[in-house]
Amino acid sequence: MKLKDIIETLSLRVICGEEHLENELTGGYCSDLLSDVMGNSQEGHVWVTIQVHKNIVAVAALKELSAILLVKGLMPPNETIKAAIEQGIPILQTNETAFEVAGKLYNLIQQS
Amino acid sequence: MKWFRADLHIHSVLSPCGDLDMGPVRIIEEAGRKKLDIIALTDHNSALNCEIMSEMGKKAGITVIFGVEVNTREEVHCLTFFENLESLKKFQQFLDSSLPHITNKPEKFGHQLVVNEKEEILEEIDKLLIVSLNRSIEEVEQKVHGLGGIFIPAHADRPVNGIFSQIGFIPETLQIDAIEISSSASLSQMLNQRPEIAKYQVISNSDAHFPQQIGKRVTEYFMESATFDEWQKTLRKEGDRKIRIV
Numbered sequence: 595m596k597l598k599d600i601i602e603t604l605s606l607r608v609i610c611g612e613e614h615l616e617n618e619l620t621g622g623y624c625s626d627l628l629s630d631v632m633g634n635s636q637e638g639h640v641w642v643t644i645q646v647h648k649n650i651v652a653v654a655a656l657k658e659l660s661a662i663l664l665v666k667g668l669m670p671p672n673e674t675i676k677a678a679i680e681q682g683i684p685i686l687q688t689n690e691t692a693f694e695v696a697g698k699l700y701n702l703i704q705q706s
Numbered sequence: 707m708k709w710f711r712a713d714l715h716i717h718s719v720l721s722p723c724g725d726l727d728m729g730p731v732r733i734i735e736e737a738g739r740k741k742l743d744i745i746a747l748t749d750h751n752s753a754l755n756c757e758i759m760s761e762m763g764k765k766a767g768i769t770v771i772f773g774v775e776v777n778t779r780e781e782v783h784c785l786t787f788f789e790n791l792e793s794l795k796k797f798q799q800f801l802d803s804s805l806p807h808i809t810n811k812p813e814k815f816g817h818q819l820v821v822n823e824k825e826e827i828l829e830e831i832d833k834l835l836i837v838s839l840n841r842s843i844e845e846v847e848q849k850v851h852g853l854g855g856i857f858i859p860a861h862a863d864r865p866v867n868g869i870f871s872q873i874g875f876i877p878e879t880l881q882i883d884a885i886e887i888s889s890s891a892s893l894s895q896m897l898n899q900r901p902e903i904a905k906y907q908v909i910s911n912s913d914a915h916f917p918q919q920i921g922k923r924v925t926e927y928f929m930e931s932a933t934f935d936e937w938q939k940t941l942r943k944e945g946d947r948k949i950r951i952v
Binding site: 627631645652 | 779780842843865866870871872873874875877879
């Protein structure tokens with residue numbers, strides 16, 4: 595499954611990284627503690643979080659995640675977007691909560 | 707110059723998690739017993755007991771530094787310190803405007819009390835103080851430094867509410883004056899796990915919530931006098947000033 599498939603199915607907004615929407619998704623990870631994400635997320639995961647601090651980009655790049663998905667309509671500050679563009683990490687956004695969107699993502703990825 | 711003993715992370719009855727015995731009289735008494743030269747009051751997201759603590763410290767010959775333990779949007783706990791009442795009051799306004807209104811349930815979280823020199827209750831704070839501000843760690847750091855204050859991420863070794871657990875690493879753009887490790891942490895172990903902290907001054911305090919915990923961990927500062935100004939110079943490694951965790 596590609597990033598663009600979940601964007602379309604779940605009507606996600608793309609905040610940055612339009613050129614990376616062909617990224618393959620291998621699964622997802624849901625956490626707001628960056629130390630936990632560093633330790634437990636896997637390459638190709640979409641990372642569901644409320645954390646908007648610019649360090650999320652470095653963590654996503656380090657772990658080679660396919661995208662960061664911000665929930666509850668949270669907007670990242672400019673320095674986070676700037677870092678994401680530099681590092682080539684797509685940032686997506688939904689108005690749903692982490693619980694809601696993670697449930698839908700799980701089903702989509704299982705079915706693919 | 708000489709060594710001064712300091713415990714710069716202490717909670718009073720204003721912190722919901724602070725014991726009801728943590729009034730200014732008892733804190734000063736315990737600090738005297740533990741032979742501390744300097745203490746700081748660092749309640750969660752509020753400085754409202756600082757002034758009375760400082761006055762009582764003066765009478766007892768103990769320097770009390772004005773402080774607050776701020777909880778940032780990322781839920782990183784950071785110690786912030788101010789030299790005078792003017793900057794402290796400005797910071798209190800910043801806290802008031804940045805703390806979301808979630809009502810405290812004293813039976814669950816504990817009472818949040820502002821007290822006088824007789825430990826009589828002047829006010830009970832309604833807004834829950836332990837929640838995070840709607841300000842990023844950078845915004846808080848810039849505010850503190852704009853007021854001439856000191857900014858130190860607290861208990862960096864802890865698995866929650868420490869800078870490493872919450873945001874993974876220290877952002878290059880964040881200006882920190884030192885880093886605190888918790889009272890049970892070993893500096894050598896911490897340096898092994900996080901070699902990057904070697905470039906910062908590392909301090910440790912008790913994080914006392916109960917009287918007997920005051921002075922459980924102390925950092926000593928080699929400096930001219932027990933003042934905020936001297937402490938700030940010591941954090942900047944000016945002259946022969948130095949620091950040791952004991």
